Amino acid sequence: MKVTKILAERHTRNPRVAAYIRVSTTEKKQDESYEAQAEYFENKIKNTEGWDFAGIYGERESGTHAENRDDFNRMIKDAEAGKIDLILVKSVSRWSRNIVDGLRTIHHLTENRIHIIFEQEGIDTRQPGHTLQLNLATAVAQTESESLSENLKWLYKKRAEKGYIKANKGAYFGYNTDDGNFTPDENAVYVRRMFREFADGKTAEDIARGLEGVLNSRGNPITGSQVRSILKNEIYKGDVHICKSISRNVITGEPDKEQYSKYVRGHHEAIVTEELWDLVEKRLKENAEKYSRKAAQGREEDVLAMIEEGMSQAEIVEYLGISISQVKYTASKLRKDGRLEGKTAEEKSPGRQRSRQVEERMEKVYTAVKDGHGNDVADYLGMKYTEARYALKKLEQGGRIRLEKKGWVAA
Numbered sequence: 001m002k003v004t005k006i007l008a009e010r011h012t013r014n015p016r017v018a019a020y021i022r023v024s025t026t027e028k029k030q031d032e033s034y035e036a037q038a039e040y041f042e043n044k045i046k047n048t049e050g051w052d053f054a055g056i057y058g059e060r061e062s063g064t065h066a067e068n069r070d071d072f073n074r075m076i077k078d079a080e081a082g083k084i085d086l087i088l089v090k091s092v093s094r095w096s097r098n099i100v101d102g103l104r105t106i107h108h109l110t111e112n113r114i115h116i117i118f119e120q121e122g123i124d125t126r127q128p129g130h131t132l133q134l135n136l137a138t139a140v141a142q143t144e145s146e147s148l149s150e151n152l153k154w155l156y157k158k159r160a161e162k163g164y165i166k167a168n169k170g171a172y173f174g175y176n177t178d179d180g181n182f183t184p185d186e187n188a189v190y191v192r193r194m195f196r197e198f199a200d201g202k203t204a205e206d207i208a209r210g211l212e213g214v215l216n217s218r219g220n221p222i223t224g225s226q227v228r229s230i231l232k233n234e235i236y237k238g239d240v241h242i243c244k245s246i247s248r249n250v251i252t253g254e255p256d257k258e259q260y261s262k263y264v265r266g267h268h269e270a271i272v273t274e275e276l277w278d279l280v281e282k283r284l285k286e287n288a289e290k291y292s293r294k295a296a297q298g299r300e301e302d303v304l305a306m307i308e309e310g311m312s313q314a315e316i317v318e319y320l321g322i323s324i325s326q327v328k329y330t331a332s333k334l335r336k337d338g339r340l341e342g343k344t345a346e347e348k349s350p351g352r353q354r355s356r357q358v359e360e361r362m363e364k365v366y367t368a369v370k371d372g373h374g375n376d377v378a379d380y381l382g383m384k385y386t387e388a389r390y391a392l393k394k395l396e397q398g399g400r401i402r403l404e405k406k407g408w409v410a411a
Contacts, residue, residue: 015085017051020075021058022094034060041088054084070403076105079114091120092134106134172235173216173226174271182235182268190214191236194227195272199279204228205379224379231284237277238270239263303330304339358391365391366410369401374408 019041023034038056045053057075078084087109089095095118096102106116106125115125123133174191176183190211197207205224214222234241242262299322306316316327334340365377365388373380378388392408395401402411 014050014052016054016083017045017048017086017088018054018075018078018084019045019056019058019088020072020095021056021090022069022072023058023060034058037090045088051086054078076109079109080112085114087114087116089116089118092118092123103134171217172233173222173230174236175268184269184271187214188271190222191230191271194230195236195276195280198227198231198283199276204231223376225376228284231280234277236271237274238268239265240267299326300330300334300339303327304334307331307340358394361387362391362394366395366400369395369408370410374401377408 019038021034021037021041023037038058042053042056045051055078057071059069059071075084075087079087092102095116096105109116110125117124121133123130125134171177172182174184174188176185193211194207197210198204202210203224204227207227208222208224211222216222216226230236240263242264303316313324313327316322317324331340361383364381365383368374368377368380369392377392378384381388392401396403400411401408
């Protein structure tokens with residue numbers, strides 16, 4: 001981690017104090033826990049003489065690894081920028097269950113005279129002897145996380161063996177799962193329509209546009225990506241694939257080689273026939289193969305144009321959102337094909353034409369975000385996902401947009 005030294009003389013003013021909260025799930029009882037903790041910490045900070053309130057940061061998710069916690073990372077950046085001097089946390093396990101991540105971040109902050117108080121363990125990094133306490137507490141937190149992971153794995157395996165699948169309310173559009181069973185509801189007609197129209201040749205985006213006024217379980221309009229998700233799910237032909245997603249080690253992230261998985265046919269009432277589902281599945285695979293070939297060809301054209309305009313490899317990587325090895329491989333293939341003879345991606349500025357295209361694209365994306373399309377910019381504008389992602393990144397860097405839990409919004 002890059003160490004950013006904070007030069008401000010904090011002793012000349014009141015410490016700016018923030019709190020970090022993390023709850024494990026998005027369930028209602030956890031939401032209530034989050035709100036209760038937020039209220040507790042805000043009152044504590046504001047009612048402590050000599051402290052200035054610097055905000056509440058938090059996540060409603062598991063977050064074993066620091067890179068997956070947006071608000072945590074925002075808090076660290078704010079602390080590095082001199083906006084926070086002291087952070088309050090309920091316990092070490094809420095800070096990080098990964099001992100390496102947790103200690104590295106704490107060390108980085110304390111080096112910059114930003115301190116942390118863990119209330120449950122009574123650890124204050126301003127006090128001598130806190131390092132040993134932290135080592136012990138973080139080790140215990142990580143052990144608890146690993147133990148919980150193993151217990152859940154065992155529970156899921158037993159459920160899978162019995163053919164049980166947990167379905168949260170509104171998890172599957174077209175099914176009512178309130179009683180734990182899958183019962184087609186009033187939206188089943190729209191699911192059948194999605195499958196029929198896709199089988200007849202319509203795109204997912206066309207289908208979504210045709211469902212104007214139909215809302216998903218969260219009260220939002222149906223999007224093309226949601227249509228694709230429904231079309232790929234065997235739930236709608238009455239089957240379930242229990243433990244379909246590959247689980248990973250809670251700390252290392254490595255795939256679980258002993259994961260139990262079970263496919264159950266005829267688990268519940270189907271919304272579409274097996275024949276229609278298979279027809280849609282065949283078209284999805286054909287489209288995926290076609291898109292893969294087209295994407296590879298499109299990448300070659302993009303890389304070729306950028307190299308010819310003098311863009312460096314680093315600039316191409318940032319613009320296309322691909323790895324340096326992909327850029328080198330594509331350039332090598334272009335040379336073998338005789339399309340890039342004697343040309344290299346040297347450290348030069350982007351061509352003027354490309355710069356104008358980028359600026360125009362950024363303005364389109366910014367307008368789309370302002371109009372409320374922060375979650376589906378690429379689909380809304382008919383733009384490549386790599387181009388949309390690059391534009392969003394540049395707009396964020398320029399302070400014109402920001403990422404919130406509900407998606408991208410204008411700053």
